[in-house]
Amino acid sequence: MLLNDRVNAFSELGKFLSQFKTTGYEKVNSVLCNEDFFEEMSQKIDTAVHHNGWFTKENILFSLKQWGNALTKENLDNWLSSYSLTKNKAKTIGTIMAGNIPLVGFHDFLSVLISGNKILVKQSSNDNQLLPFLSTYLIAIEPRFKDRISFTFDKLKSFDAIIATGSDNTSRYFEYYFSKVPNVIRKNRNSVAVLTGSETKEELQALGEDIFRYYGLGCRSVSKIMIPKNYKFDLFFEAMYDYHDIMNSAKYANNYDYNKAVYLMSNYKLFENGFLMLKEDESYASPIATLFYEKYESIDLLIKKIEKDKEKIQCIVGNSFLSGCIEFGQTQNPMLSDYADGIDIIEFLTKIN
Incomplete structure (x- = not known):
């Protein structure tokens, strides 16, 4: 053939x-x-x-x-x-x-x-x-x-x-x-979004697609956002409201209720809007209905952190000041040449003796 x-x-x-x-x-x-x-x-x-x-x-x-x-x-x-x-x-x-x-x-x-x-x-x-x-x-x-x-x-x-x-x-x-x-x-990987506070409501609404598509279960799903100090979540939550119907899924709603109860019993500080919880955490893999966030001091320090953790990250979403960034709303629309973990499978296959 x-x-x-x-x-x-x-x-x-x-x-x-x-x-x-x-x-x-x-x-x-x-x-x-x-x-x-x-x-x-x-x-x-x-x-x-x-x-x-x-x-x-x-x-x-x-x-x-x-x-x-x-x-x-x-x-x-x-x-x-x-x-x-x-x-x-x-x-x-x-x-x-x-x-x-x-x-x-x-x-x-x-x-x-x-x-x-x-x-x-x-x-x-x-x-x-x-x-x-x-x-x-x-x-x-x-x-x-x-x-x-x-x-x-x-x-x-x-x-x-x-x-x-x-x-x-x-x-x-x-x-x-x-x-x-x-x-x-391949091992565990998650995707992150880098926010500066200058994003438009439309960009944040598109980010919601990266967060909620497939209920956040994919390695290309954004499970964490990097934000500057003193970031205001008002516009973020306003933009996320378009996705509130996700609570119509019993499985998602059950995970939301369960994880919220665990966080509250552990006295964790949360931001939440009735269908998504934001928790400050250095990890990348957040539970269903939870989005982790981490604050950064400067773009230079953020770039160093992302480079250090690159084996844990599948996609980086944001504006183009970081190389390899994906546009908001596009993580679940990969091209054929977008390989999981960045490993070129076709090249791998051609080298097998």
Whole structure:
């Protein structure tokens, strides 16, 4: 199977995904294999929340929209143009996926297959519905993928390299168990926003998308804000009000109530507005319904801190005085070249002997 064949197959998958919009499902007759897959995909979306209460229809559709937009032939060709993907023998890449947000492991799935390799997937039980179904669609489009895609519930065996995503605790096990093969082991990461106090209400409203999308469960979700001394939260809370409907989620509301009770019993100082708590804390990983904040003395000192903690940080949101900053509201809209932990997976795969 040539690279162009693989690109064409994934671009067809992108067209399929683009039918499922937050405004409604729009069946497009020109989409390949639609008669066999459209209705079942609709059911998968509508029932996902029964398998995982965090996977609401809105968040599933948001994820599908991002991938539908990304998987165009133009985007795929541009992404892959800087790599040499001409090797002859496919390697088997064991891939252990997280399950915190819908299709969180899809980029690894795409990277392994588009690079001409075989994938052996061990999914999280929290996110094991959509990817196998999309794999079936991909095989219907390009049958040669059938021998290149495998899923397992058991311990991974017979692989040439590993991509494993987990926590700081599981990474120690992964590093020991997979030490004899080429590997990429991902640990806990969180995202931060740097505020100066000069942000507009519109920018802060966009930041709310970075905070609340997927209930804050993703590594690209902003879990902490860096603020100058004497920062006033009035405009921040005013901007966040647009997201107050998040409390309609029973799971989110339960976490809010629980964490608030814990904080109050521990006499922590909090700012809160009925659906989000702000707690001063040096950590990066804040609990659900909580946003940590930390004050900085100067931009220079802040840059040094961020550099020191870079292994803990996935994204930095803010205005462009910091290199690599992402615009407000854009953390959940990564490009194909935005790799988790900053590790270029395609480059990693091309170097496996």
